[in-house]
Amino acid sequence: LEEVVQGMGLDLTYEQMKGKVSVTTPTDTRILAITVKDSDPVMAMKMANAIREAASVHIMNVMDIQAVNVAETANMPMKKASPSVLKNTFIGGVLGVFLIIAVVLVRYLMDDTIKTPEDVEKYLQLSTLAVIPLNEGEADGKKKKKKVKRS
Structure with missing residues (x-):
């Protein structure tokens, strides 16, 4: 997250960025689902894609593998997540x-x-x-x- 904040030039602390991001793994898979909540949907999409890129590089280094498969890139949200x-x-x-x-x-x-x-x-x-x-x-x-x- 710190790498993404610095790379994108965001004016956020690690804790603020951590509050916007959630990562889940569907049951019995090796897939990571990255969700970013932000008031600006374009910025949320860019942050999710930047986290995906940074995580891919980190996973390749840690797991000592050649490539990480990307199932899909972040999409532009069509409706507000909150407030209801x-x-x-x-x-x-x-x-x-x-x-x-x-x-x-x-x-x-x-x-x-x-x-x-x-x-x-x-x-x-x-x-x-x-x-x-x-x-x-x-x-x-x-x-x-x-x-x-x-x-």
Whole structure:
């Protein structure tokens, strides 16, 4: 990886390059599958091909063989590997629902206002002398504005 970074003149450290590259070997084969993830698909393809070339030379030296067969060169990705818009939207929606539930629950639990005559008797140990009834146009102590029809 260091050879590829220096050869391509990339402004990356070994750890950053290592985070972009994954190498796998399919079961019961001697094939290496090199995958590179980068924001620029052309750069990802170039890095994968450069790693393939550097690995081929290294394998020939270590294994003392004449040539390494290349099954295929890196291809240009046609679709984004990440981020997944559908998955992120779903996760955001679920987190939003939990956040709303938490806010409503905290507001309900922290609400210590007196709303009914029973609350006065329960919290203040006082009996109520009178209750002022709401007018027909009022709800929960808040006056609603009536719409005026103009003709």
